[in-house]
Amino acid sequence: QVQLVESGGGLVQNGGSLTLSCAASGRTFSNYVVAWFRQAPGKEREFVAAVTRSGISTYYSDSTKGRFAISRDNAKNTVYLQMNKLNNEDTAVYYCAADTITPTSRSPRAYDYWGQGTQVTVSS
Numbered sequence: 001q002v003q004l005v006e007s008g009g010g011l012v013q014n015g016g017s018l019t020l021s022c023a024a025s026g027r028t029f030s031n032y033v034v035a036w037f038r039q040a041p042g043k044e045r046e047f048v049a050a051v052t053r054s055g056i057s058t059y060y061s062d063s064t065k066g067r068f069a070i071s072r073d074n075a076k077n078t079v080y081l082q083m084n085k086l087n088n089e090d091t092a093v094y095y096c097a098a099d100t101i102t103p104t105s106r107s108p109r110a111y112d113y114w115g116q117g118t119q120v121t122v123s124s
Contacts, residue, residue: 002026002113004096009118012086016122020081022096022115030054030074033104035111036081038092038120047106048094049081059104063089086122093117 008020022034035050049070050059058070069082079096097111105111 002029002032002098004098004113004115006094006096006115006118009094009120011121011123014087014122014124016086017082017084018086018120019083020094020096020118020120022079022081024077024079024098026077029077031100032098032113033101034070034072034079034096034098035104035106036070036079036094037097037108038090038094039117040089040092043092045095045108046092047108050104050106051079052104057104059106061106083120086120088122088124091120091122093119 003025005023012018036048037045038048039045051070051072055072067085072079095117096115098113099111101110
């Protein structure tokens with residue numbers, strides 16, 4: 001199994017940037033597909049980004065592509081989410097998720113392992 005812990009959330013101004021980290025434990029971290037999801041008050045959990053086991057391929061939603069960047073460092077057992085040009089619609093609790101699924105999925109149902117979440121608040 002793998003345990004996930006998110007960090008890096010906080011308050012950021014409209015148009016600003018923030019980088020989230022997902023630290024994982026386990027000797028087989030490179031076998032896990034990792035994704036970021038977010039959930040705002042009153043809304044469904046939403047796909048944000050995903051990265052394949054090798055880190056070569058990445059996937060984004062229409063609202064995050066071009067602004068966000070997901071990456072991973074398997075040597076450090078860490079996945080990152082770089083967020084730029086943040087706006088109020090990005091305000092949510094961000095979750096890191098992982099699983100050994102193939103191919104990479106945009107559905108939260110495909111992921112068995114989740115972090116506790118980290119709050120991102122964008123203020124104007």
